[in-house]
Amino acid sequence: MPASNAPRPWMRLDNAAKIFPSVASDRLTHWFRLAVRFSTEVNPKTLTRALHAIVPRFPSFRVRLRPGFFWYSLVEDSDLPAVYPESASPCMEFKKPARGLYRVRWFGKRMAVEFHHALTDGVGGLVFLRALVAEYLVLTGISAQDEEDVRRVTKVPDTREGRDDFQTLFDPAFPRYETWDKAFHPRTELLPKGSYAVTTGRVPLGATLSMARERGASLTEFLAATLIAAFQDGFLALPALERRRRARPLRIVLPINLRPMFDSATLRNFFVVVPVEIDLRLGPYDFDEIVRKVHHQLQAEMDAKLLKKQIMRNLRGELHPVARLLPLPVKALILRGVFGAYEKRHTASLSNLGRVSWPPPWSDHISDAEFTPPPSPHCRVNAGVVSFGDTLSVTFGNLSFDPSVEKAFFTRLRRQGLPVAVESNRELGEV
Amino acid sequence: MPYCPRCGVEVDPSVRACPLCCTAIPVFDDLGPGEPAWPTSTEEKALDPSRAYASSSERRARAFLGVAAVFTTAGLAVGAVDLFTTRGVTWSRYPLISLAAGFGLVASALVWHRRPRVWGGTWLLLIAGLLLGLDWADDGRAGWFPTLGLPLAVAPFLLTWLGVVLIRGFRRRGYNVLGVVFSLVTVELLSIDGVVTLWSGQGGWGWSMVASLVLVPMAFLFFFLHFALHRTPDLRRTFHF
Numbered sequence: 123m124p125a126s127n128a129p130r131p132w133m134r135l136d137n138a139a140k141i142f143p144s145v146a147s148d149r150l151t152h153w154f155r156l157a158v159r160f161s162t163e164v165n166p167k168t169l170t171r172a173l174h175a176i177v178p179r180f181p182s183f184r185v186r187l188r189p190g191f192f193w194y195s196l197v198e199d200s201d202l203p204a205v206y207p208e209s210a211s212p213c214m215e216f217k218k219p220a221r222g223l224y225r226v227r228w229f230g231k232r233m234a235v236e237f238h239h240a241l242t243d244g245v246g247g248l249v250f251l252r253a254l255v256a257e258y259l260v261l262t263g264i265s266a267q268d269e270e271d272v273r274r275v276t277k278v279p280d281t282r283e284g285r286d287d288f289q290t291l292f293d294p295a296f297p298r299y300e301t302w303d304k305a306f307h308p309r310t311e312l313l314p315k316g317s318y319a320v321t322t323g324r325v326p327l328g329a330t331l332s333m334a335r336e337r338g339a340s341l342t343e344f345l346a347a348t349l350i351a352a353f354q355d356g357f358l359a360l361p362a363l364e365r366r367r368r369a370r371p372l373r374i375v376l377p378i379n380l381r382p383m384f385d386s387a388t389l390r391n392f393f394v395v396v397p398v399e400i401d402l403r404l405g406p407y408d409f410d411e412i413v414r415k416v417h418h419q420l421q422a423e424m425d426a427k428l429l430k431k432q433i434m435r436n437l438r439g440e441l442h443p444v445a446r447l448l449p450l451p452v453k454a455l456i457l458r459g460v461f462g463a464y465e466k467r468h469t470a471s472l473s474n475l476g477r478v479s480w481p482p483p484w485s486d487h488i489s490d491a492e493f494t495p496p497p498s499p500h501c502r503v504n505a506g507v508v509s510f511g512d513t514l515s516v517t518f519g520n521l522s523f524d525p526s527v528e529k530a531f532f533t534r535l536r537r538q539g540l541p542v543a544v545e546s547n548r549e550l551g552e553v
Numbered sequence: 554m555p556y557c558p559r560c561g562v563e564v565d566p567s568v569r570a571c572p573l574c575c576t577a578i579p580v581f582d583d584l585g586p587g588e589p590a591w592p593t594s595t596e597e598k599a600l601d602p603s604r605a606y607a608s609s610s611e612r613r614a615r616a617f618l619g620v621a622a623v624f625t626t627a628g629l630a631v632g633a634v635d636l637f638t639t640r641g642v643t644w645s646r647y648p649l650i651s652l653a654a655g656f657g658l659v660a661s662a663l664v665w666h667r668r669p670r671v672w673g674g675t676w677l678l679l680i681a682g683l684l685l686g687l688d689w690a691d692d693g694r695a696g697w698f699p700t701l702g703l704p705l706a707v708a709p710f711l712l713t714w715l716g717v718v719l720i721r722g723f724r725r726r727g728y729n730v731l732g733v734v735f736s737l738v739t740v741e742l743l744s745i746d747g748v749v750t751l752w753s754g755q756g757g758w759g760w761s762m763v764a765s766l767v768l769v770p771m772a773f774l775f776f777f778l779h780f781a782l783h784r785t786p787d788l789r790r791t792f793h794f
Contacts, residue, residue, distance in 0.1 A: 132790045143724055189724050191792045208592050230588055321572055323562065451722040529560065529573035536561045543554060543563035545590040546572030 132197040133185070137288035137436050138391035139240040143187055143194045144454040145461040146215075147499075148315045149521055153213040154244065154506070155494040156251045156475075157234035161487050164228040165262070170205045172258040173226050177202060179275045180250055182284035182389055186222055187240055189450055194240070196223075210547055211318045212236060213497055213519065226254070231489075233258070239391065239496060244475045244506075245379050246389035249273060252480060259484050270481045282387040291384065291430055292437050299435035302467040305373040306402055308356050310502055310522035318497050319520040321528045321546040324490060327477075327514040329540055337410065339417045342474045345507060345516065346374050346398050346420075347413040349472050352530035354412075357402055365402075373399035373468045376420065380433075383426050394432045396423035397468060409534075465500030470527075474507040485511070495519045503527045555579060565590050617663050624656040646690040654683035673714070681706045701752040708744040712737045732775035739768040 135143075142152040177184055185196035203222050208229030213236055223241035227234045235254065237247045256272045313319060334344030353372050357365065375395040386392055398416045400407050407415070423429075439445060439460075445453065478491050490513045493506035502521040509515065518528040525548060532542045554563040555578050557571035567589045570577055628649055635645030642649075661675040684702035688695055716737045720730050746761030 134793060146724070187724065188790070190790055193793060194724070195790050195793065197790065210592050229592055451719060454722045455718065525573055532562055532573060533560045541563065542561075544557075544572055545565045545568070547591040548572050 130198045130200075132188070132195045133182075133284065134286065135194055135196060135240055136286035136388075136390045136392075137433075137440055138243070138393065140193065140440055141457050141461055142238070142240045143189075144450070144457045148215060149312070149497055149499040151213055151215050152239040152496050153215070153236045154239065154247070154496040155212050155234050155236040155492075156244070156247050156508070157232055157492040157494070158251065158255055158510070159232045159489045159491075161231070161489055163231055164233050164258075166205050166207075166228050168261050169226065169228055169233060169258055172254060172261050173205060174202050175261075175275050176250075176253050176257050179253060179273060179277070179279055180283075180389070181279055183224060183241060183250060184222075185241070187238075191449060192446060192453070193450065196240070208232070208234070211316060212320060212494055212547075213318055214316050224250070234492075242389055243379075243391045243393050244377070244473055244493060245381065245393075246391070248475055248478055248508075249389055252478065255480060255488065256484060259487060264483055264487060266481045266484050268481050272480065280387055283389040285386075285388050286390060287380075287384065287386040287388045287392050288433055288437060291433050292441070293430070293434065296431055296434040299431050302371075302373065302397060304370055304466050305399070305469045306353070306357060306368060306370040307466070307469060307501070308353065308503075308524070308527070309368075310524040312499060312502070313521055313523060317521075319522075319525065319546065319548045320494055320517060321520065321525065321544060321548065322492055322515055322517040323528075323532045323535070324543045325514050325516070325535055325540045327509045327512045330514050330535075333538060333540070337413045339413050340420075341514075342376060342472075342507075343398075343416045343420055344413060345474065345505075346376060346472050347409065347416045348531055348534055349374055349470065349505060349527075350398070350400055350412050350416065351407075351409050351534060352527050353469055354400070354402070354406065355530040355534075356526050358406055369402040371399045371401045371403075373397050375468045375471045377471065377473045378424070378429060380429065383429065394429050394436075395468075395471065396420065396429070396432075398423075462500065465498060468501060470501050470503050470505065471495065472505045472507065477509045479510065489513075490515055492517050497521050505531075613663050613666065617660060620656065620659045620663070624652050624659075628652045647687060650683060650686040650690060654679050654686070657682075673710070677706065677710045697752065701748060704748045705745065708748075709741060712741050712744075728775040728779035732772045732779065735768050735772035735775060739765050739772065742768075 146152055184199055186199040187194055188197045199222055201222075203224070203226065205226045205228060208227045212227075212234070223238040224247075225236050227236065233255070235247065235251050237250075242250070253273045253275075256266070256269065256274060330344070331341050334341050337344065339347065350372055353374075357368070357372070360368065375397050377393045377395050380386065380392045380394065381388070384392075398419045400412060400415060445456075448456070473493070473495055475493050479485060480488060488510065491508050491510040492515045493508040494517045495504040495506040497519055498504060499521055504519050506517045506519070507514065516531070518531070520528065525546075528546075532544055536542050555566055555568075556563045557574065557576050557578060559576040560571060560574050562571065562573060564571055564578055565588075568578060631645045631648045631652070632642065635642060657679040658676055661672045661679070665672040665675065681703055684706055685695060685698045688698040688702060716733055719733050720726065723729055742761040742764050743758060746758050750756055750759060
């Protein structure tokens with residue numbers, strides 16, 4: 123038998139990733155994106171060389187998705203990845219699917235990596251992005267004395283990076299996790315398939331953080347509260363009858379990185395989401411009330427035992443004997459229903475990856491970073507947050523024509539005295 | 554950087570209108586044209602700005618009225634000719650029933666265009682209704698419809714639905730789509746043949762068995778090409794659960 127026909131090494135999808143390929147569609151792509159802007163134009167040839175150099179350092183990323191009889195799995199991909207020009211609509215499936223589960227793009231001074239959620243989560247993606255940027259800058263002749271924790275090609279991969287750490291937490295004694303009721307969703311018209319509107323606003327990190335601290339909240343809590351207030355603005359602008367009909371809990375989910383909590387070094391998915399909400403049926407909330415509610419709800423939810431309870435719910439679904447024995451196409455049908463019901467139970471998501479940094483002199487050649495959340499036709503507006511230096515980037519991914527949530531969010535920040543710089547791929551310039 | 558005079562956010566110098574509120578951005582010559590933040594529409598697929606404010610429901614309402622006018626005119630013309638020539642409604646019952654069903658098919662697709670399951674179900678009801686109407690127009694009672702018309706109307710809908718579900722579930726589409734299509738065509742031919750022979754009082758299958766002998770191996774061949782020849786299968790990977 124020729125060597126190229128031999129079975130390839132493979133691994134199971136992690137618990138969070140198991141659902142993503144089965145429920146994927148033209149709009150629900152599960153691709154998210156991390157980008158940096160350099161001070162000079164990106165050289166695609168150097169970028170390709172840098173990418174090829176770091177591929178062996180991340181063996182868990184060198185895979186592609188293959189369907190099995192019961193589950194999808196990840197098989198080793200021997201092909202070297204390519205670098206693609208930027209697209210006007212990021213995070214969309216390629217018409218002819220690329221083989222890998224991540225793709226590197228460039229446009230002007232910006233370099234971006236799009237990851238499929240079956241491969242990794244935002245934190246794992248950030249580790250890869252930091253290594254790629256470092257390698258690219260090294261190839262352009264900029265070396266750093268102290269490389270800090272950037273995972274350079276010279277370092278040996280840690281076997282824990284490819285582990286599914288959800289499985290290590292399984293404890294059948296945990297009680298069931300309570301489901302949420304249906305959440306408020308603004309009524310909007312979907313963009314055509316293949317289009318994804320992305321709007322990024324940049325604000326000074328220090329000033330925003332001080333504003334959050336003044337209210338006794340963290341940055342994530344402050345941004346989540348602003349997003350809830352932005353959705354509430356849209357709800358309050360509806361006619362009275364429509365308001366009465368559509369009043370439900372306005373629930374934002376916040377993905378929580380479980381690595382520090384459960385001592386994990388995995389680069390695969392390892393997160394759960396926690397909800398923060400206001401109930402629109404109880405009347406309008408002012409901003410300070412929302413901040414207080416979000417703060418207390420998040421503090422209550424950030425409990426390792428509570429988070430583990432949610433992990434147990436997901437693991438029980440995966441390990442249930444009937445679920446395991448169903449063939450993949452049948453499983454996909456059921457999972458679509460389950461995922462659709464889950465998406466109806468929250469209004470939007472806000473994912474804060476925190477601060478990304480590179481040691482000097484690499485950091486001197488980078489001006490800012492961006493994190494674009496994956497598109498979803500159910501929860502059409504989602505936000506991704508990342509900061510670099512003193513710049514906080516909030517990126518809205520929106521699958522609808524209506525930019526009113528982004529507008530309300532950024533104008534709220536502007537009214538509080540924060541300077542906001544906005545850019546978007548929406549072609550609304552034709553006035 | 555230039556800023557939006559309405560919502561106060563700074564925008565890229567290359568932008569002519571605020572991405573949030575569409576307000577025109579004042580142009581300052583000394584700022585220069587700036588670098589675009591995203592590729593232009595000529596390089597890659599771009600968002601269509603004109604649809605941001607167009608109402609698709611208005612377009613559909615106009616289309617609905619147009620279709621209604623065409624079908625009503627045709628119905629009136631057919632009815633009038635029959636009335637003038639035979640002094641009653643005789644042969645025109647058939648085209649009138651067909652026109653009503655045709656109008657229902659187009660109208661349901663326009664009204665429920667975003668809900669394919671609803672208009673798919675409506676189409677099934679309309680086609681079954683059309684067959685029942687034609688049967689009733691013959692002699693004023695349902696003769697062949699329950700045993701022949703209804704099964705023939707329902708079977709292709711069920712099989713098409715099954716095919717769509719299966720094909721949409723495939724993450725990688727290739728020969729497996731042809732395999733599904735050939736399999737479902739086989740089942741459809743068997744069901745047509747079975748229903749017709751049962752209705753005529755004979756029972757069993759005839760010509761459809763010959764067609765199946767050709768189609769089933771073809772379906773197996775396509776599934777084989779898709780799944781087996783792609784790469785030597787790793788059974789442990791394929792069947793892990």
